Structures are given as C-alpha cells and as structure tokens.
Amino acid sequence: MDKREALKALEEEMRQDKALPLHPANLVFGEGDPDAAVLFIGEAPGQREDELGRPFVGRAGQLLDKLIVSIGWQREEVYITNIVKRRPPLNRDPLPEEIEAYRPYLARQIEILHPVLIAPLGRFSMNYFLPEAKITRDQGKLFRAGDRLIFPLLHPAAALRGTGAMQSLVEAFGRLPKAVEKCRSLDLASVPDATPAPETGQKSLL
Ligand code: URA
Numbered sequence: 146m147d148k149r150e151a152l153k154a155l156e157e158e159m160r161q162d163k164a165l166p167l168h169p170a171n172l173v174f175g176e177g178d179p180d181a182a183v184l185f186i187g188e189a190p191g192q193r194e195d196e197l198g199r200p201f202v203g204r205a206g207q208l209l210d211k212l213i214v215s216i217g218w219q220r221e222e223v224y225i226t227n228i229v230k231r232r233p234p235l236n237r238d239p240l241p242e243e244i245e246a247y248r249p250y251l252a253r254q255i256e257i258l259h260p261v262l263i264a265p266l267g268r269f270s271m272n273y274f275l276p277e278a279k280i281t282r283d284q285g286k287l288f289r290a291g292d293r294l295i296f297p298l299l300h301p302a303a304a305l306r307g308t309g310a311m312q313s314l315v316e317a318f319g320r321l322p323k324a325v326e327k328c329r330s331l332d333l334a335s336v337p338d339a340t341p342a343p344e345t346g347q348k349s350l351l
Pocket of ligand 1: 187188190191194199200201206227
C-alpha cells in the first residue's frame with residue numbers, strides 16, 4: 146500500500162470509529178503532500194474547518210498560509226493536521242481524554258507520513274511530544290522526542306492576539322528551512338532525547 150492509500154484507509158477507519166469523542170462531528174483528517182518534509186500539527190478544527198472538512202482554513206489558517214509563503218514554500222508542499230480531528234463544541238480547548246483518544250490515530254498518521262520534521266502549533270500539540278516543554282521558552286528550537294524531530298511553534302491564533310507573539314512566531318518560522326536542513330543531516334542516535342526535558346530547558350539542536 147502506498148502512502149496515499151494508507152492515509153485513506155486510516156481516515157476511513159477513523160470515520161467508522163463511533164467510540165471516538167466528538168463523533169459524529171465532521172472529521173478533519175488533514176491534507177497536504179504525503180511526502181512532505183514538514184508536518185504541522187495544530188490542536189483541533191474550529192468552525193470553518195468543521196464546515197469545510199479541511200484543517201487551518203479560518204483566520205489562523207490564513208496566517209499559517211502567509212507564513213509558509215514567507216519562507217518561499219507553498220501550502221501544498223507541506224502536510225497539515227490536528228491532534229484532535231473533530232471540532233470541540235464552542236471551540237473550547239481539547240480535553241485530555243479527547244487528546245488521548247485521538248493519540249493512536251495521530252501516531253499512525255505520523256508513522257505513514259514519516260516527515261523529516263514535525264512542527265507542533267501551540268502548546269497542546271507541543272506537549273503531546275514534549276510534555277515538559279514551555280511554548281514561550283521553547284518555540285523555534287529543535288528537539289528530539291524519541292525517533293521524531295520537533296520544532297515547536299506558537300499557535301497562529303495566539304499570534305493573532307498580540308504583536309509580540311506575532312513577531313516571535315514570524316522569527317521562529319523564519320528558522321524553519323534551516324531546521325529542516327539540520328534534521329536531514331542529523332544522526333538521531335547521536336543526539337539526546339528531550340522527551341523528559343529538565344526544568345531548566347533542553348538545549349536546542351539547531
Ligand atoms: N486551529 C487549530 O488548531 N487547527 C485548525 O485546524 C484550525 C485552527
């Protein structure tokens with residue numbers, strides 16, 4: 146089975162899984178190039194995403210698109226998804242049990258996509274990989290979490306709420322191409338695993 150078929154099968158399996166929380170809201174599985182070097186992972190779909198069945202198509206998504214273009218890439222060349230793949234009512238934060246329920250599916254999606262680098266958008270997604278990381282301290286740094294390389298970024302919706310946050314996201318985003326190049330040349334086994342990051346913060350690999 147090739148990647149596209151594997152993703153289709155996974156999506157269909159999720160659709161049929163009536164035990165998943167937030168079922169039967171629209172499933173927003175994710176989209177993009179299955180061979181993308183970079184996988185962006187947000188929190189959960191909002192209203193617009195729920196309506197269109199696509200991730201990051203509202204205001205936060207427009208900012209994400211602009212940021213992608215600002216570094217000379219296009220949205221079609223990356224892959225975009227969320228941890229929780231259905232909209233929580235009234236756009237509330239995803240609950241820990243919802244994140245847990247969707248976790249195995251996200252793990253399989255990542256396994257299929259096998260990106261060079263994962264860029265979590267926001268603290269929920271970052272903490273999925275790096276439970277001890279802090280978004281303001283650790284955004285724009287590069288970490289190893291198990292066999293994945295993680296480059297945390299502020300959630301675009303948070304950046305839309307403040308100029309300081311916007312500036313720091315723009316700066317961190319600008320380092321993304323360099324982070325990808327670094328990841329391509331890194332020998333994973335030779336770098337420390339940041340999953341149980343010490344309180345003082347883990348050193349960036351970048
Ligand atoms: N915010 C998210 O975290 N994901 C989306 O898809 C849209 C907004």
